[in-house]
Amino acid sequence: MDIRAATIADSDVIKNIHLNAFPESESALVSKVAVDLLNIPTRPKVMHWVAEVDDVVVGHVAFSPVTVKGAGDFSGYILAPLGVVPAHQRCGIGSRMVKYGVQQLSDSGVNVVFVYGDPEYYSKFGFHADVAKPYLPPYPLEHPLGNRSDPSSLG
Numbered sequence: 001m002d003i004r005a006a007t008i009a010d011s012d013v014i015k016n017i018h019l020n021a022f023p024e025s026e027s028a029l030v031s032k033v034a035v036d037l038l039n040i041p042t043r044p045k046v047m048h049w050v051a052e053v054d055d056v057v058v059g060h061v062a063f064s065p066v067t068v069k070g071a072g073d074f075s076g077y078i079l080a081p082l083g084v085v086p087a088h089q090r091c092g093i094g095s096r097m098v099k100y101g102v103q104q105l106s107d108s109g110v111n112v113v114f115v116y117g118d119p120e121y122y123s124k125f126g127f128h129a130d131v132a133k134p135y136l137p138p139y140p141l142e143h144p145l146g147n148r149s150d151p152s153s154l155g
């Protein structure tokens, strides 16, 4: 399995990964968000990586830049979405993409990575809801759980 940075040329395959990975109730929205994040330029850049098995793209993860009011010189990102096609789930690909992305961000000087998702899943990677508590989201969350990881604490 290889991980590489995604490009705009991967738009269709990324769309299909999320259409297949997520439940039908969410898949259209998630795949649209993923493709929009790939195509809309931002500064700092949204970071995208894809996982390939035998030269076929089977997984995608994106990390978008976030700002924190009053935090001064702060570089933060939030992980979403993350998807692996069903035929390749439970083989460690999702884990490797999360760890790879967090490591790349850490190496480039990012201070903090947030995620909004299942604490049971994301706690495997060093994300903890407790450490996210001081950071208030800009709108009410449907599930009042945030997770934050200090990239330097990840192995």
Ligand SMILES: CC(C)(COP(=O)(O)OP(=O)(O)OC[C@H]1O[C@@H](n2cnc3c(N)ncnc32)[C@H](O)[C@@H]1OP(=O)(O)O)[C@@H](O)C(=O)NCCC(=O)NCCS
Binding pocket: 021, 022, 023, 080, 081, 082, 083, 084, 085, 088, 089, 090, 091, 092, 093, 094, 095, 096, 117, 121, 124
């Ligand atoms: C969540 C997802 C990305 C995990 O990818 P994956 O490649 O299957 O994950 P891994 O093989 O690295 O598994 C990592 C761990 O999570 C567990 N896990 C994987 N998928 C899971 C699921 N759907 N429910 C609960 N646990 C799951 C695995 O058992 C494994 O645990 P272990 O390390 O204790 O054995 C993938 O199942 C997926 O695309 N799901 C649909 C989309 C989604 O929910 N995305 C995440 C929210 S944005």
